Amino acid sequence: MKVTKADQLAVNNLRMLSVEMIEQAGSGHPGLPLGAAPMMWCLWSRHLRINSHDPQWFNRDRFVLSAGHGSALLYSMLHLAGFDLTIDDLKHFRQFGSRTPGHPEYGEVPGVEATTGPLGQGLGMAVGMALTERFLAAKYNQSGKKLIDHYTYALVGDGDLMEGVSHEVASFAGRQQLQKLIVLYDSNDVSLDGPTSRSFKTDVCQRFASYGWNTQLVADGNDLAAIDQALTAAKQTAAPSLIEVRTTIGYGAPNAGTNQVHGQPLGKTGLAVLRENLAWNAPAFTVLPEVAQIAQQLVRNRGQNAAKQWQQQVAELALVDSAALADFKQLLTGQTEIKVTLPRYESGAESGRDTSHQVIQALAQQNPNLVGGSADLATSNRTTIENSSLMTPEKPTGRNLAFGVREFGEGTILNGMALHGGVQVFGATFLVFSDYLRPAIRLAALQRLPVTFIFTHDSLAVGEDGPTHQPIEQLMSLRQIPGVEVFRPADPNEVMAAWNQAVSVVDHPTILILSRQQLAVLPNTNLTAERGVDHGGYVIASQKGVEPTGILLATGSEVALALQVQKRLLELGQDVSVVSLPSMERFSRQSVKYQAKVLPPQIRRRVAIELGTPQGWEKYVGLDGKIVGVTNFGASGAMEDLLPAAGFSVDRIVQIYQQIRPENEESLSVIG
Numbered sequence: 017m018k019v020t021k022a023d024q025l026a027v028n029n030l031r032m033l034s035v036e037m038i039e040q041a042g043s044g045h046p047g048l049p050l051g052a053a054p055m056m057w058c059l060w061s062r063h064l065r066i067n068s069h070d071p072q073w074f075n076r077d078r079f080v081l082s083a084g085h086g087s088a089l090l091y092s093m094l095h096l097a098g099f100d101l102t103i104d105d106l107k108h109f110r111q112f113g114s115r116t117p118g119h120p121e122y123g124e125v126p127g128v129e130a131t132t133g134p135l136g137q138g139l140g141m142a143v144g145m146a147l148t149e150r151f152l153a154a155k156y157n158q159s160g161k162k163l164i165d166h167y168t169y170a171l172v173g174d175g176d177l178m179e180g181v182s183h184e185v186a187s188f189a190g191r192q193q194l195q196k197l198i199v200l201y202d203s204n205d206v207s208l209d210g211p212t213s214r215s216f217k218t219d220v221c222q223r224f225a226s227y228g229w230n231t232q233l234v235a236d237g238n239d240l241a242a243i244d245q246a247l248t249a250a251k252q253t254a255a256p257s258l259i260e261v262r263t264t265i266g267y268g269a270p271n272a273g274t275n276q277v278h279g280q281p282l283g284k285t286g287l288a289v290l291r292e293n294l295a296w297n298a299p300a301f302t303v304l305p306e307v308a309q310i311a312q313q314l315v316r317n318r319g320q321n322a323a324k325q326w327q328q329q330v331a332e333l334a335l336v337d338s339a340a341l342a343d344f345k346q347l348l349t350g351q352t353e354i355k356v357t358l359p360r361y362e363s364g365a366e367s368g369r370d371t372s373h374q375v376i377q378a379l380a381q382q383n384p385n386l387v388g389g390s391a392d393l394a395t396s397n398r399t400t401i402e403n404s405s406l407m408t409p410e411k412p413t414g415r416n417l418a419f420g421v422r423e424f425g426e427g428t429i430l431n432g433m434a435l436h437g438g439v440q441v442f443g444a445t446f447l448v449f450s451d452y453l454r455p456a457i458r459l460a461a462l463q464r465l466p467v468t469f470i471f472t473h474d475s476l477a478v479g480e481d482g483p484t485h486q487p488i489e490q491l492m493s494l495r496q497i498p499g500v501e502v503f504r505p506a507d508p509n510e511v512m513a514a515w516n517q518a519v520s521v522v523d524h525p526t527i528l529i530l531s532r533q534q535l536a537v538l539p540n541t542n543l544t545a546e547r548g549v550d551h552g553g554y555v556i557a558s559q560k561g562v563e564p565t566g567i568l569l570a571t572g573s574e575v576a577l578a579l580q581v582q583k584r585l586l587e588l589g590q591d592v593s594v595v596s597l598p599s600m601e602r603f604s605r606q607s608v609k610y611q612a613k614v615l616p617p618q619i620r621r622r623v624a625i626e627l628g629t630p631q632g633w634e635k636y637v638g639l640d641g642k643i644v645g646v647t648n649f650g651a652s653g654a655m656e657d658l659l660p661a662a663g664f665s666v667d668r669i670v671q672i673y674q675q676i677r678p679e680n681e682e683s684l685s686v687i688g
Contacts, residue, residue, distance in 0.1 A: 082138025144432020427456025
């Protein structure tokens with residue numbers, strides 16, 4: 017790399033735009049932009065292949081700012097790179113309704129590849145992107161054409177690498193030998209509260225080398241030529257690369273090298289000192305003509321030329337292999353439409369996880385890019401695609417992912433795969449361990465990603481494994497995450513219907529809560545489950561008369577229990593209906609008319625039954641209803657003993673129902 021005066025001006029222009037944004041907003045993180053601007057400029061001007069005229073060009077390189085608090089630097093770079101981000105947008109940094117939020121948001125800011133800020137997750141998503149690139153390249157690079165051939169870059173900080181998820185995903189990437197993954201590490205020895213030495217004593221290069229990564233050290237973070245040389249060398253390795261770049265946080269500002277410049281504006285005095293140290297005399301929010309020119313030449317034009325060359329390869333493929341071109345174009349159009357076409361069950365019994373296993377096989381036949389795995393529980397979750405191998409460096413087109421015991425890492429990698437595009441993904445573990453990957457589910461929802469999360473072993477019915485493995489609060493807490501649909505199906509037909517919903521959506525994640533124990537096929541669900549699950553809830557068993565005297569509501573395995581209670585109550589002269597409510601989120605979006613049909617408002621005698629925390633059922637049972645739930649941790653023992661002991665028996669629920677007296681205007685009662 018020949019470093020010019022224009023390069024140095026571009027670096028300082030990035031620095032100044034970033035701190036001016038923060039100063040105007042009155043909040044932000046100037047430390048990272050001031051220290052990391054040289055590596056950002058070097059990467060974008062000499063290596064990153066992007067096309068600001070077509071931000072979603074499929075073969076573009078991906079860049080993830082995992083240290084999302086440094087967003088001002090990314091926005092400044094996107095502006096120089098020609099993306100649809102104006103100076104006015106920069107001036108409204110962190111303001112309500114602006115296009116430059118405090119942390120990068122996918123889908124809200126052009127050129128932002130992932131929503132980042134929760135530290136460590138950006139690195140995991142970058143791993144997922146690189147994994148997907150290799151999978152698709154192995155499948156579609158035919159007839160001498162490299163249609164899928166790009167790198168994934170990430171910029172991480174000390175905080176990213178302290179987070180536990182960074183260990184999970186870095187270890188996974190090393191095992192997978194993701195040679196097109198290159199991570200720049202902004203190594204400045206400072207975190208928010210002070211020097212990292214207060215809590216962090218790790219040789220990061222040695223750590224990553226132990227995972228199987230190639231590592232390099234750039235001793236001077238202002239040395240553009242050295243950074244370029246390291247990036248060039250990283251592309252020649254057969255492993256993922258970590259480049260540790262030693263920087264000074266807040267370079268050029270007062271208190272540089274300390275936490276005082278990490279997360280607050282420099283102030284007028286600090287900004288004046290920075291201007292003097294950088295010899296910067298231009299008015300605020302200026303892009304120097306020399307910088308605009310070099311950005312046009314080295315970032316915009318280079319990226320557009322790369323996109324044109326790729327388009328030429330696609331055109332040439334039409335001449336030599338029209339079938340391969342058609343297959344590739346289907347990839348570019350988006351998600352393949354698939355549907356569960358298995359015969360519906362009319363009798364028998366089967367666990368939710370076993371029905372799901374059969375569904376996965378059928379879906380995998382329809383979509384060759386359906387990929388998934390489990391956190392070392394595939395044999396228990398029943399998620400293996402039987403006619404495919406593990407995805408490994410030797411078999412990059414394998415469709416089964418061995419995530420290892422890394423639930424959080426699994427979630428971030430799945431998100432990265434969905435962000436990359438071209439694949440349809442699912443991942444699994446036990447429901448009780450959903451807590452380990454909850455932050456990744458939250459980011460999937462924020463980014464509106466169609467990831468399917470499968471959680472098996474869904475209740476106290478896990479039995480002998482005891483309370484550590486028996487989920488209590490997880491089910492209802494997952495329902496509280498905005499933008500997520502949770503399905504807890506009651507029988508094999510509902511499982512298939514829930515899967516249909518999961519694979520048909522494109523703008524949000526879906527969670528499937530599945531049983532380990534067998535679920536009997538419930539009456540008529542072969543005919544009613546599809547529409548009922550599509551609506552989130554339905555009357556699975558009507559009363560005998562014109563109008564019910566009460567309503568029993570349940571999900572999952574408890575629907576069968578509710579049907580038994582219904583039968584007993586009828587013998588006692590109480591004619592109730594039973595409602596299966598597999599998805600509260602889906603049901604809440606139905607029309608008032610439909611909801612009233614399922615839950616007639618005049619019927620106030622209601623009991624909800626679910627093997628989990630009762631909070632959340634109040635909206636369905638009303639002031640007069642009762643909730644049969646679990647308010648304590650479980651115990652170790654056989655399912656047949658545990659459930660009655662927890663109050664889930666026909667006799668007890670009948671007794672609870674009979675205690676309801678709507679005419680007395682009783683307050684809501686929770687039965688634990």
